[in-house]
Amino acid sequence: xxxxxxxxxxxxxxxxxxxxxxxxxxxxxxxxxxxxxxxxxxxxxxxxxxxxxxxxxxxxxxxxxxxxxxxxxxxxxxxxxxxxxxxxxxxxxxxxxxxxxxxxxxxxxxxxxxxxxxxxxxxxxxxxxxxxxxxxxxxxxxxxxxxxxxxxxxxxxxxxxxxxxxxxxxxxxxxxxxxxxxxxxxxxxxxxxxxxxxxxxxxxxxxxxxxxxxxxxxxxxxxxxxxxxxxxxxxxxxxxxxxxxxxxxxxxxx
Numbered sequence: 001x002x003x004x005x006x007x008x009x010x011x012x013x014x015x016x017x018x019x020x021x022x023x024x025x026x027x028x029x030x031x032x033x034x035x036x037x038x039x040x041x042x043x044x045x046x047x048x049x050x051x052x053x054x055x056x057x058x059x060x061x062x063x064x065x066x067x068x069x070x071x072x073x074x075x076x077x078x079x080x081x082x083x084x085x086x087x088x089x090x091x092x093x094x095x096x097x098x099x100x101x102x103x104x105x106x107x108x109x110x111x112x113x114x115x116x117x118x119x120x121x122x123x124x125x126x127x128x129x130x131x132x133x134x135x136x137x138x139x140x141x142x143x144x145x146x147x148x149x150x151x152x153x154x155x156x157x158x159x160x161x162x163x164x165x166x167x168x169x170x171x172x173x174x175x176x177x178x179x180x181x182x183x184x185x186x187x188x189x190x191x192x193x194x195x196x197x198x199x200x201x202x203x204x205x206x207x208x209x210x211x212x213x214x215x216x217x218x219x220x221x222x223x224x225x226x227x228x229x230x231x232x233x234x235x236x237x238x239x240x241x242x243x244x245x246x247x248x249x250x251x252x253x254x
Contacts, residue, residue: 113155113180114247120160121220121229122243130224131164132174132204134189135250137216141176141183144211148173148187155180164222174207190214194235201237208232218250 020040046066050059117133124131134141149170153159155177163185164171173186191203192210208219212232219232231238231249241249 111247111251114250116155116157117160117177117220117250118243118247120157121222121246123157123161124164124222125227125229125243128224128227129161129164129166129222130171130204131160131220131222132189132208133160133220134174134176134187134208134211135218135220136176136178136183137218139215139217141178141211141215141217144174144187144189145176145184148176148184150184151182153182155182174211192235197237205230205232205237209235209237212236220246 042062043066046059046062049055050062121131121133123129134144159182160175162168163175163182170186174189175185176183176187189207190210190213191206192213194209194213197206197209202225204224205221208221208230209232211217212219213235216234221230221232222228223230228239229241229243229246231241231246233249238249
């Protein structure tokens with residue numbers, strides 16, 4: 001059975017395993033892990049029934065289901081497939097190659113804008129001012145920027161606090177930060193449908209989580225009711241973040 005097994009077959013198995021692992025991470029982020037596990041179990045049963053035990057009747061039925069399964073998977077996982085293709089087409093998909101060609105002395109970055117952002121979040125937390133701030137990663141957020149007002153201003157703690165002031169016309173939407181600039185404010189974000197989100201969290205938290213499921217952005221949410229800071233990244237929420245730790249969370253992964 002293994003007499004013709006070679007290096008090419010090993011690479012083939014590793015690539016399939018890597019692809020399944022990446023798909024598992026995507027569906028885990030979106031809360032569809034049980035569905036993904038169910039599909040894997042179905043495929044295992046199909047291989048056992050149809051290929052190993054050669055059960056003709058049940059095997060033929062499952063063969064028909066598998067033949068149309070590709071179209072069903074596209075319908076069920078259309079958001080995950082789109083996110084996978086977007087990540088592959090972005091700089092993030094090839095970012096690991098750039099590390100080999102980037103001099104170590106250029107790894108240091110100016111973090112003054114992150115300090116201003118952290119100070120603004122700390123002040124809004126103390127005054128129970130609700131805020132939703134999206135920091136762009138490698139994947140572009142132009143689609144969401146167009147739903148709000150373009151600002152293109154330098155990051156300033158006072159400007160951020162004024163945007164989210166309760167009487168401001170832009171305070172209900174999201175602010176999008178690109179690099180060291182406040183790109184837009186009052187933006188509309190996709191709302192997460194993850195059933196595992198705690199019931200006490202409102203639309204602001206669901207929108208912040210939703211954009212991290214669609215992109216590689218990082219999101220800061222300041223609760224208007226409790227004044228607590230929440231950090232969202234890669235489809236996960238980190239609750240009750242201290243202002244002192246916020247800047248480090250923003251730096252992680254850069």
